[in-house]
Amino acid sequence: MQIPNLADIQIAHERIKPFIHRTPVLCSEKINQIAECEIYFKCENFQKVGAFKYRGATNALQSLSEAELTLGVCTHSSGNHAAALALAAQKRNTKAYIVMPSNAPKVKIDAVLSYGAEIIFCEPNIRARETTLQTIVDKYGSTFIHPFKDTRVICGQATATIELLEETPTLGYIIVPVGGGGLLSGTSISAKSINPNIKVIAAEPTGADDAYRSVKTGELVASQTPNTICDGLLTTIGEINFEIIKQYVDDIMLADDTQIVEAMLLIWTRMKIVVEPSSAVALAIILNNKDYFRNTKIGVILSGGNVDFSKIKSYI
Amino acid sequence: MQIPNLADIQIAHERIKPFIHRTPVLCSEKINQIAECEIYFKCENFQKVGAFKYRGATNALQSLSEAELTLGVCTHSSGNHAAALALAAQKRNTKAYIVMPSNAPKVKIDAVLSYGAEIIFCEPNIRARETTLQTIVDKYGSTFIHPFKDTRVICGQATATIELLEETPTLGYIIVPVGGGGLLSGTSISAKSINPNIKVIAAEPTGADDAYRSVKTGELVASQTPNTICDGLLTTIGEINFEIIKQYVDDIMLADDTQIVEAMLLIWTRMKIVVEPSSAVALAIILNNKDYFRNTKIGVILSGGNVDFSKIKSYI
Numbered sequence A, B: 001m002q003i004p005n006l007a008d009i010q011i012a013h014e015r016i017k018p019f020i021h022r023t024p025v026l027c028s029e030k031i032n033q034i035a036e037c038e039i040y041f042k043c044e045n046f047q048k049v050g051a052f053k054y055r056g057a058t059n060a061l062q063s064l065s066e067a068e069l070t071l072g073v074c075t076h077s078s079g080n081h082a083a084a085l086a087l088a089a090q091k092r093n094t095k096a097y098i099v100m101p102s103n104a105p106k107v108k109i110d111a112v113l114s115y116g117a118e119i120i121f122c123e124p125n126i127r128a129r130e131t132t133l134q135t136i137v138d139k140y141g142s143t144f145i146h147p148f149k150d151t152r153v154i155c156g157q158a159t160a161t162i163e164l165l166e167e168t169p170t171l172g173y174i175i176v177p178v179g180g181g182g183l184l185s186g187t188s189i190s191a192k193s194i195n196p197n198i199k200v201i202a203a204e205p206t207g208a209d210d211a212y213r214s215v216k217t218g219e220l221v222a223s224q225t226p227n228t229i230c231d232g233l234l235t236t237i238g239e240i241n242f243e244i245i246k247q248y249v250d251d252i253m254l255a256d257d258t259q260i261v262e263a264m265l266l267i268w269t270r271m272k273i274v275v276e277p278s279s280a281v282a283l284a285i286i287l288n289n290k291d292y293f294r295n296t297k298i299g300v301i302l303s304g305g306n307v308d309f310s311k312i313k314s315y316i
Helices: A006-016 A029-035 A053-063 A066-071 A080-091 A106-114 A126-140 A151-167 A182-194 A210-217 A239-248 A257-271 A277-287 A309-315 B006-016 B029-035 B053-063 B066-071 B080-091 B106-114 B126-140 B151-167 B182-194 B210-217 B239-248 B257-271 B277-287 B309-315
Strands: A038-043 A073-076 A096-101 A118-122 A173-177 A199-205 A251-255 A297-302 B038-043 B073-076 B096-101 B118-122 B173-177 B199-205 B251-255 B297-302
Touching: A006 A053, A006 A151, A006 A182, A029 A038, A029 A257, A029 A277, A038 A151, A053 A080, A053 A151, A073 A080, A073 A126, A080 A096, A080 A106, A096 A106, A096 A126, A106 A118, A118 A126, A151 A182, A151 A239, A151 A297, A173 A182, A173 A277, A182 A199, A182 A239, A199 A210, A199 A277, A210 A239, A210 A251, A251 A257, A251 A277, A257 A277, A257 B309, A277 A297, A309 B257, B006 B053, B006 B151, B006 B182, B029 B038, B029 B257, B029 B277, B038 B151, B053 B080, B053 B151, B073 B080, B073 B126, B080 B096, B080 B106, B096 B106, B096 B126, B106 B118, B118 B126, B151 B182, B151 B239, B151 B297, B173 B182, B173 B277, B182 B199, B182 B239, B199 B210, B199 B277, B210 B239, B210 B251, B251 B257, B251 B277, B257 B277, B277 B297
Parallel strands: A038 A297, A073 A096, A096 A118, A173 A199, A173 A297, A199 A251, B038 B297, B073 B096, B096 B118, B173 B199, B173 B297, B199 B251
Antiparallel strands: none
């Protein structure tokens, strides 16, 4: 796979524009006061299916040939990519087969079903996911759209930053959460290509710090037994994503679940918008590293808003 | 007190426009599918202080004379009016004294304090509120701005409907929650004056059904021992509000707390916005009276977004 460039991302953006929401960039005076900096939140929680993942899935689906479309698409995903692919497939009148871990949040299972996809449950580990996925590919001949190790997906996720920088071109930092690295790698190509002076920071939960260890050692480390409230950030980063991250990402920082929940509640309470825990890692890092970010202008991509309230209420 | 008319409300609107947010009107395809009608949500949860109450408080403060301003303002309130008056007073460089029940939600106490007001706590009953308030008036000579029995406040609250009908003039219904009746009475004057064919429906929790019983019997009934999750809707409606309601409101309907929480979670989950329980009564009524509202166009004022998550998590 070749690393995409800004032109690829701009083509993707034009391709998906008719299908996605241009999400708002919101600010909160109160949060800026507390954080002692200026934060511009790109609200992908308001994206279709409630997450930025719809950008990548739509770019992938809209890139398929008619022959590929007749056989459908498939993927494995812990949640938002699953719903995104399901809806993107429905919009292209093709079938989506989704391999999901048996412990996936109910809200995400319901979303996938509501978009007409077929779910195949498997054990919640990467081996079971991949084996189950392969049986689907063998059986139906459907095209596998990986949640992040796919340049079409990376280019799609990268488009959020194009929009963010159109509205707020003078950012000093962009901070995005990292799970598999699709959003992070795409964001970093967009940001650095548009303005090499922007610092791109990865935000990761302490309980799933494989990307942190990978970046710090220069060797791709697998996520072994992740333990965090951020159900969207459990996976190991992909090889291509890691290559891009090494090239374009300036730093990676951690926040623990207590800090993440506090940041999430601050967003809920002050901005009156619902974001999922994975979206709050960036703000948690800003709030706990005030000396680092003081008086800067920061773009934060709020990655999604799909919260299983019954599951997380013990944290709030 | 004289019942205000549309001209009074339009003057109020011009007066407060520089200070308030023009809040968005949002729709949700999914909620419309579930509800089997078209709902236009006027998002006063995004209003300053997180509630429509800022409209009425601002209209009152901006109407005061310089002499009155030197002595400050005071009120008693279970929450949103308190925060609203505190901020409106701060913006006019005057002092606000707020009498609050000792069991007021922490999020609302914090908000009032953050706007520089002075809180005087009292027992959580209407008698204690009024007695304590009188001592403040006697001591400081400050102007009492009642949360709803005040035409300046009623005119301010009424402006949300002016904006809603500017954007969606073809509504068949407007449904708003009723506590003291400030929003309901103001809404009904605006709606009926602009288009007498719009049906105005009051939405009340079963656990605080004093307005329901008042409307049904034609006699103002006091709220005795209200028991509902809707902490903004506990009070008895005011006399002037009742006069207006009798004249302009078409119907009043009830929803119980289980239905209200379900509707609230639907808004949180589908729209990715935070609304407080009091805001969800209207949707709860729509969802539980589908035959009544099927295929109609309904405006719903989402009255506020100030949720004390630690307090309501046992319901979700």
